[in-house]
Amino acid sequence: MRTVYDVQQLLRAYGIIVYTGDRKDDLLLMEMEVLDLYHSKFIDGETMKKAVMILRMGS
Template identity: 50%
Template sequence: MNSLYDVQQLLKRFGIIVYVGKRIYDIELMNIELKDLFEARLIDQNTYLKARNILIREHRIEESREDH
C-alpha cells in the first residue's frame, strides 16, 4: 500500500466509498472509516498504520495546496 488510491481500494473491499467533493474532506472521512475498521478488528494493525500514514501524508499535501 503506497498511495491514496490503495487506501480507497482497501475501504472499497468493505463496501466503503468516500466522496464528499473536496479532497481534504475525503481524506478526513477516510481516516474516520479506517479507524472504525481497525477498532472493529476487521483490519490488522500493520495495515491500519500503513493506510493511516498515507492519509496523514496526503492531508499535509492538501493543506499546503490550500495555503497557497
Template identity: 50%
Template sequence: MRTVYDVQQLLKKFGTFIYIGDRLAELELMEQEIQELYQSQCMTQDDYQMAILILRSEITVLTDKQKGRLRK
C-alpha cells in the same frame, strides 16, 4: 499499500465509497473509517498503520498547499 488510491481500494473491500468533492474532507473521512474498521478488528495493525500514515501525509500536503495559496 503506497498511495491514497490503495487506501480507497482497501475501503472498497469493506463496501465503503467516499466521494464528497472536497479532497481534504474526503481524506479526513477516510481516516475516520479506517480507525473504525481497525477498532472493529476488521483489519490488521500493519494495514491500519500504513493507511493512516498515507492519509495523514496527504492531508499535510494539502493543508500546506492551501496555506501557501492563502499567503500569496
C-alpha cells in the same frame, strides 16, 4: 499499499466509498473509516498504521 488510491481500494473492499468533493474532507473521512475498521477488527494494526500514514501525507 502506497497511495491514497490503495487506501480507497482497501475501503472499497469493505463496501465503503468516500467522496464529498473536497479532498481534505475525503482524507479525514477515510481516516475515520480506517480506524473504525481497525476497532471492529476487520484490519490489523499494521494495515491501519500504514493507511493512516498515507492519508495524513496525502493532505
